[in-house]
Amino acid sequence: QSQLQESGPGLVKSSETLSLTCTVSGGSISSSAYYWSWVRQPPGKGLEWIGNIFYRGSAFYNPSLRSRVIISVDTSKNQFSLSLSSVTAADTSVYYCARLAGSWDLDSWGQGMLVTVSS
Amino acid sequence: QSALTQPASVSGSPGQSITISCTGPSSGVGNYKVVSWYQQHPGKAPKLIIHEDSRRPSGVSNRFSASKSGTTASLTISGLQAEDEADYYCCSYVGSNTLVFGGGTKLTVL
Numbered sequence: 548q549s550q551l552q553e554s555g556p557g558l559v560k561s562s563e564t565l566s567l568t569c570t571v572s573g574g575s576i577s578s579s580a581y582y583w584s585w586v587r588q589p590p591g592k593g594l595e596w597i598g599n600i601f602y603r604g605s606a607f608y609n610p611s612l613r614s615r616v617i618i619s620v621d622t623s624k625n626q627f628s629l630s631l632s633s634v635t636a637a638d639t640s641v642y643y644c645a646r647l648a649g650s651w652d653l654d655s656w657g658q659g660m661l662v663t664v665s666s
Numbered sequence: 667q668s669a670l671t672q673p674a675s676v677s678g679s680p681g682q683s684i685t686i687s688c689t690g691p692s693s694g695v696g697n698y699k700v701v702s703w704y705q706q707h708p709g710k711a712p713k714l715i716i717h718e719d720s721r722r723p724s725g726v727s728n729r730f731s732a733s734k735s736g737t738t739a740s741l742t743i744s745g746l747q748a749e750d751e752a753d754y755y756c757c758s759y760v761g762s763n764t765l766v767f768g769g770g771t772k773l774t775v776l
Contacts, residue, residue, distance in 0.1 A: 582763075586712075593669075593770040594704075594712065594755050599763060607763035643711055651759035652702035652717035659711050 549574040551644050551657035561666045565631040569644030569657060576625045577602040582647040583627045585618060587640040588659075595640075599647055600627055634664045670739075670756050670768035677774040678746045686771045688739040688756030699759045701739040703732055706753045706770075716741060743773070751775045 555567035569583070576583060585597040598608040600618045608616050612631070620627040631638060641661050645653040671689045678684040688701065703716035714723055716732040719739065729750075732741045739758075743750055756768040 584765075586767075594706075594757075594767045596757075596765040596767060599765075609764065647765075648717070650702075650718045651700050651765065652714055653704070653712070653757070654714050654717070654723065656711040656713070 549646050549655050551646065551655060553642060553644050553657045553660040555660065555662070557661060558663050558665055559634055561635055561664055562633055565629070565634050565638065565662055565664070567629045567642055567644075567660065567662070568626050569628070571625045571627075571646075576620065576627065577622050580649055583618075583620065584645045584647045584653060585629045586643045586645055586653070587638075588643070589637075589640045597629065597631075597642075636664050636666065638662075639664045669766055670758060672754075672756060672768040672771045674769070675772045675774065677776055678743075679776045680746050680748065682746050683742060683744040684746060684773065686741045686743075686754055686756075686773070688741070688758075688768045690737040690758065699761065701732070701734055702757045703730075703739075703741045704755045704757065706755065708752075712755065746775050748775050 550572045552570045553567055559565045582599040582601050584599045586594055588594050596609055598618045600606040600620050606618045615632045617630040641659040643659045644657045646655040648654045676684050701719050704712035705715050706712040715726050715730050719734045720732045729744045754771045760766050
């Protein structure tokens, strides 16, 4: 079972770009069996799917965030990353990275990282 | 895409059974495909407890079961225990490599 760990700044200024990285250990990110996902959860609220990426680079995004999101992958480092531009206070959330299995379930999750957008 | 609809909260006493529903919109029914369920304790990451509509991952208690009919998926927890108190989320693959979550249900064990 893969282990995932989010990293990046915990505080981002409004209108700037949020950038997080997920490091995968215990397995290769280049496996054809999985996609790699980002999910977020505003404080006290529910989960929101952000997007998925395959190790070859094909990415798919939540339509509500598509204009501001880029997910990328670095197979040499066994990492994938999230970039969310033009952030506002509404983007303050715990951001999770997760592994998406072929049956469309998120079977392994990082511990999550709180990112606060400040004005 | 629209979120899946779950009750905000459910409750039950130890030993009882509860069911949490997860409903897709009345239109576009065919877009709501395979469903998974997640358990989330406060301050923790979600944990997969059901995949492919009704299958339990290895290590998940058989007190958790699920089904799907038409536009509604359901999660049943039997023999409630204090440790089951958590938030529960359904999630569906909706095609075009996209996912949608339900709003979440808070389970209180009385």
